[in-house]
Amino acid sequence: MAATLHDVARIAGVSIKTVSNVINDYPHIRPSTKQRVVEAIAELDYQPNLSARSLRSGRTGVIGLAVPELSLSYFAELADAVIRSAERHHMTVLIEQTGGDRRREIELLSSPRRQMTDGLLFSALGMDSDDSEYLRVGYPLVLLGERIFGGPTDHVTMRNVDAARAATEHLISQGRRRIAIIGAHEGEIIGSAGLRLRGYREALEAAGIPFDPALVGYTTLWHRSNGASAMRDLLASGVRFDAVFGLNDTLTLGAMRVMQEAGLRIPEDVSTIGFDDLDEAQYSLPTLSTVDPGREEIAETAVRILLERIAETNPAAPPREVLADFRVVERESTVSLTA
Amino acid sequence: MAATLHDVARIAGVSIKTVSNVINDYPHIRPSTKQRVVEAIAELDYQPNLSARSLRSGRTGVIGLAVPELSLSYFAELADAVIRSAERHHMTVLIEQTGGDRRREIELLSSPRRQMTDGLLFSALGMDSDDSEYLRVGYPLVLLGERIFGGPTDHVTMRNVDAARAATEHLISQGRRRIAIIGAHEGEIIGSAGLRLRGYREALEAAGIPFDPALVGYTTLWHRSNGASAMRDLLASGVRFDAVFGLNDTLTLGAMRVMQEAGLRIPEDVSTIGFDDLDEAQYSLPTLSTVDPGREEIAETAVRILLERIAETNPAAPPREVLADFRVVERESTVSLTA
DNA sequence: ACCACATTTTACAACGTTGCATCTACCGCC
DNA sequence: GGCGGTAGATGCAACGTTGTAAAATGTGGT
DSSP states (O other), X not given: OOOOHHHHHHHHTSOHHHHHHHHTTOSOOOHHHHHHHHHHHHHHXXXXXXXXXXXXXXXXXXXXXXXXXXXXXXXXXXXXXXXXXXXXXXXXXXXXXXXXXXXXXXXXXXXXXXXXXXXXXXXXXXXXXXGGGGGXXXXXXXXXXXXXXXXXXXXXXXXXXXXXXXXXHHHHHTXXXXXXXXXXXXXXXXXXXXXXXXXXXXXXXXXXXXXXXXXXXXXXSOSHHHHHHHHXXXXXXXXXXXXXXXXXXXXXXXXXXXXXXXXXXXTTTSEEEOSSOOGGGGTSSSOOBEEEOOHHHHHHHHHHHHHHHHHOSOTTSOOOEEEEOOEEEOOTTOOOOOX | OOOOHHHHHHHHTSOHHHHHHHHTTOSOOOHHHHHHHHHHHHHHTXXXXXXXXXXXXXXXXXXXXXXXXXXXXXXXXXXXXXXXXXXXXXXXXXXXXXXXXXXXXXXXXXXXXXXXXXXXXXXXXXXXXXXXXXXOOSSOEEEESSSOOSOXXXXXXXXXXXXXXXXXXXXXXXXXXXXXXXXXXXXXXXXXXXXXHHHHHHHHHHTTOOOOGGGEEEOSSXXXXXXXXXXXXXXXXXXXXXXXXXXXXXXXXXXXXXXXXTTOOTTTTSEEEOSSOOGGGGTSSSOOBEEEOOHHHHHHHHHHXXXXXXXXXXTTSOOOEXXXXXXXXXXXXXXXXXX
């Protein structure tokens, strides 16, 4: 079967420990010895047994990434970025899908699989701040997302409130006053929906525009179809609006499609902005203005912090919270009122 | 730190082997003993050490999935389906991205990481049939995709030619005669592009429609922007067409956007069909007719076959090729000529 | 030639688990 | 009462690696 240290040692005429030393770049090895070992390794096409190595060292070289669903573009693009980041640090990524289900999220935190990872990047969706004690786990954990703040672990996330306020301000600056919002979650305070709604309200308030509950479209999920049906409801209600802020791009694209079917022109009749800056937003008709929440930066930072924690000798360092920079991306779907 | 078999054994007052037997459902254990062990396991919150287990057993419980990029929706949806399938078999999935690069694909086949997986689902994009010898590896490997046929391994894929012919026939049955095709690859015979182009030509031929090279839009990649620019070129060339077959949905959505900008009506002026049946195709404007190539079935079958190979004692069984069923999905973007 | 000291190599024991072989106790049967 | 057989429990070795510590070898100075 596969060659082991013993085989290499036999061929090179040294002890297995010497082979191990060569592989691990131990400095004090005679060049001639090293060369013989290297040749034997090449001859046998030796590859270290990773199970044995991690049994011995307690490290696996794998980090976990838990997300709700890869078929949600935001998480697919996040996973892509995380894998590329991890690669640069010679780490592999094991992806788990939770479906956004609280129970599965909690289970996953203490699943035997945590054993095969050195640490976990955890994008919670079903859990909330009340559950934050579950995050007190015995391995390095970096939280992503906006469901839990002030928890016991490091946390890398986006500036939801600020970014949503900036998006709304962008619409206001174009002379829009009746700004519908799509994707709100009934009663939510913390969480992407709650925080972005808050940014929206702050922007309105700052501009002296009264908040009109009739302009809020609620959805449970953020799939395209939810955006579409929220918009259908909004149109059916007869409420007047001249702009839409969709709480993510996917929702917004669904809503746009319904508006266009209904004969509304975007951006002339309804200036529309989304959130996430998916690749897709560049190719819709019209192209979608949106907020880039700093996804690449989030992935990169989260991986870096997780690896720091893994390497750390003293795990008692206080939890850090990192907020990525965001950016409003103006495209065709938003334009000033020409009236 | 974490509890081991020894700890459990001490608490339960039995040998570690008995604990191991309980965990592995060895039949001959006195119920009272079993109960004591189970209680001790619960008390210590014991979880087996997976590194030790795989060192001993040679199995990891992990399968690898190599895809070009997760940010391509097709692969994100495929990965989602594979993970869900694997979950049902109590397996974990380790995802690797190759970027569709031939060299990286080849490297990955003999990477030390193969060590941490019991087998690999491999979606090749950069390699071609000339490289098929690289697939002769010492571990269970199931090939996905359409770059290599007749290779030495099991292969699960879609009926590209038939499905593309069916898509084209769908357009022809609606009275379309000038059918543009977008996303072809110069000179490719094998591969999604080459095979689907062949299906297109077969359909034309069967209908007695001459093949017009001016109607072929070439692209290197299949991102949205490639579809958009191919369509721009097509429009700039002045060639006349009354239908478009996009070789995948993403391309097609990019092309649709350019057509609409140019004032073409879909489906009236240009009946349009894609390929992949992405979630997104249900929410574009108009909704996109497309081909469902059987992605779920592919994921499920591939996982099943891989696990069979892993469990197999005699690995000499001849390679199998499985083709999933496809289905033309009619939506708003295709309609009969009303002349 | 011998010592002090640095370089190079090695032996051994673990990491936590499971396969194999073995051992004891007990059961039913002639 | 002795024997074969099965249920139930165990001890030992091994999977392939690396940390520790110590042994072997080499170098230079006296």
